[in-house]
Amino acid sequence: MLIPDDRKYSVTHEWAKVEGxxxxxxxxxHAQEELGDVVYLDLPEVGRILSKGDVFGxxxxxxxxxxxxxxxxxxxxxTNTDILNHTERVNESAYDEGWIIxxxxxxxSELDGLLDADAYRQIVEEASH
Amino acid sequence: MKISPLNQNxxxxxxxMVDFAGWSLPVSYSGILEESLAVRKAAGIFDIxxxxxLQISGSGALSxxxxxxxxxxxxxxxxxxxxxxxxxxxxxxxxxIIIYRDAPDSFFLVLNASxxxxxxxxxxxxxxxxxxxxxxxxxxAMVAVQGPxxxxxxxxxxxxxxxxxxxxxxxxxxxxxxxxxxxRTGYTGEDGFEVVVKREYAAELWSAFIQAGALPCGLGARxxxxxxxxxxxxxxELDEDISPVEARLMWVVDMSSxxxxxxxxxxxxxxxxxxxxxxxxxHAERVVPRQGYTLFNDESVVGSVTSGVYSPVLERxxxxxxxxxxxxxxxxxxFFRVRGRNYTVHVVPKKxxxxxxxxxxx
Numbered sequence: 001m002l003i004p005d006d007r008k009y010s011v012t013h014e015w016a017k018v019e020g021x022x023x024x025x026x027x028x029x030h031a032q033e034e035l036g037d038v039v040y041l042d043l044p045e046v047g048r049i050l051s052k053g054d055v056f057g058x059x060x061x062x063x064x065x066x067x068x069x070x071x072x073x074x075x076x077x078x079t080n081t082d083i084l085n086h087t088e089r090v091n092e093s094a095y096d097e098g099w100i101i102x103x104x105x106x107x108x109s110e111l112d113g114l115l116d117a118d119a120y121r122q123i124v125e126e127a128s129h
Numbered sequence: 130m131k132i133s134p135l136n137q138n139x140x141x142x143x144x145x146m147v148d149f150a151g152w153s154l155p156v157s158y159s160g161i162l163e164e165s166l167a168v169r170k171a172a173g174i175f176d177i178x179x180x181x182x183l184q185i186s187g188s189g190a191l192s193x194x195x196x197x198x199x200x201x202x203x204x205x206x207x208x209x210x211x212x213x214x215x216x217x218x219x220x221x222x223x224x225x226i227i228i229y230r231d232a233p234d235s236f237f238l239v240l241n242a243s244x245x246x247x248x249x250x251x252x253x254x255x256x257x258x259x260x261x262x263x264x265x266x267x268x269x270a271m272v273a274v275q276g277p278x279x280x281x282x283x284x285x286x287x288x289x290x291x292x293x294x295x296x297x298x299x300x301x302x303x304x305x306x307x308x309x310x311x312x313r314t315g316y317t318g319e320d321g322f323e324v325v326v327k328r329e330y331a332a333e334l335w336s337a338f339i340q341a342g343a344l345p346c347g348l349g350a351r352x353x354x355x356x357x358x359x360x361x362x363x364x365x366e367l368d369e370d371i372s373p374v375e376a377r378l379m380w381v382v383d384m385s386s387x388x389x390x391x392x393x394x395x396x397x398x399x400x401x402x403x404x405x406x407x408x409x410x411x412h413a414e415r416v417v418p419r420q421g422y423t424l425f426n427d428e429s430v431v432g433s434v435t436s437g438v439y440s441p442v443l444e445r446x447x448x449x450x451x452x453x454x455x456x457x458x459x460x461x462x463x464f465f466r467v468r469g470r471n472y473t474v475h476v477v478p479k480k481x482x483x484x485x486x487x488x489x490x491x
Contacts (some may be wrong), residue, residue, distance in 0.1 A: 006179050008379060031212075036145075036157060036160060036161055036349065037160045037162040039162075039417075040414075040415035040416055040417070040439070040446075042163065043414075055468070057468075058467075058468055059414070060416065060417055060439065061439070062161040062162060062165075062349060062353060062439045062441065063156075063161060063349050063352070063419065065419055076381055079259075117407040121181060
């Protein structure tokens with residue numbers, strides 16, 4: 001299972017990669033594998049203000065639907081509309097082409113509350129035993 | 130947790146395993162989309178060894194089944210099978226089953242895994258000493274080969290003339306040299322066969338069919354395919370509190386003579402009219418009406434979703450639902466509400482979404 005150490009993770013299986021004052025957000029490899037083939041994404045409006053922990057959208061697979069939670073607070077400055085017609089990218093490239101939203105952080109100190117790759121790996125491994 | 134005779138094969142194929150009705154079973158191998166489409170375009174193979182397999186024989190076998198199941202049996206020929214229900218005294222459904230006639234006084238039943246123990250106890254309760262029972266479930270395996278290529282895939286491996294079998298016809302003979310029962314049945318809406326063999330032959334048969342081109346398919350694809358085809362699943366569309374009148378299954382309930390337990394209650398529901406009806410539903414886009422979602426018309430609650438899935442072949446959200454009879458008409462626009470938004474669904478009363486919407490070119 002891929003858990004790159006260039007980003008942080010949430011217990012709800014989103015990843016957050018810092019890019020200057022912004023954070024790019026997607027779902028982890030583990031999350032996409034659990035969901036199976038992704039077929040639909042509900043994305044937020046650009047400009048929406050999110051608080052850490054807010055539901056900002058949802059990802060639907062053939063069998064299941066899962067809410068998406070904001071890993072940090074801030075404004076949605078971009079959404080990956082390319083994946084709406086290429087939902088398979090969330091499965092095939094969860095950490096790159098399958099990114100979901102870009103947030104301009106309002107409180108970068110919230111990053112400290114997220115998990116690093118090792119801590120996230122531990123959570124995933126515990127869940128699967 | 131029970132494991133299938135094919136468990137080792139599933140693990141070798143890196144299947145994603147889930148718990149289902151007390152069994153550890155594959156939910157998918159290569160992905161539900163790919164697996165479902167393989168069944169619509171070519172052929173897939175499913176391990177359905179978890180389903181109960183019960184032989185009922187003896188001079189009282191026919192009368193036991195006539196008093197405990199709903200479909201006609203008197204005119205069921207040896208070599209044919211029929212879909213039927215086990216009703217409860219209140220007119221609800223204990224199980225939906227397939228009954229094969231092996232001989233005038235011998236029947237082979239395929240039962241839902243979740244209901245097998247309950248069904249067997251129920252039959253025992255209503256049987257006298259002229260009936261004997263033999264539960265084959267643990268010593269046999271069962272696989273389904275489904276899809277337009279099923280005949281050409283299976284034929285080279287068997288000495289039976291399977292191409293000539295009618296739908297719901299069955300035969301016994303050799304598959305890869307081992308004794309087997311093959312029935313032209315399935316749960317996908319495609320042509321195909323269900324094959325029962327002794328458990329020790331299962332792995333060889335499984336591997337040979339995959340070698341011949343069948344894609345291994347899990348419970349996820351099985352669910353998507355049966356919802357597309359409009360087939361109910363026990364525990365979702367059918368249960369002890371649902372009448373066959375509501376489930377629109379009266380075509381497998383023979384009301385012509387007084388015969389079976391629960392018949393009076395079913396007749397009452399027929400006369401009074403059902404309070405809800407099972408329908409198929411579809412949404413124009415990819416949002417899926419999931420099990421448990423409430424269906425609305427304006428502000429009134431008119432039903433609820435019993436099964437929902439993204440349809441790989443129709444490329445949209447589809448499902449099955451119980452709705453008030455007034456809304457069970459074709460085209461009734463209803464909606465479900467999720468994440469603060471309303472999504473319209475269209476009603477298909479005949480339930481087969483596949484034949485209603487047609488398949489898109491694939």
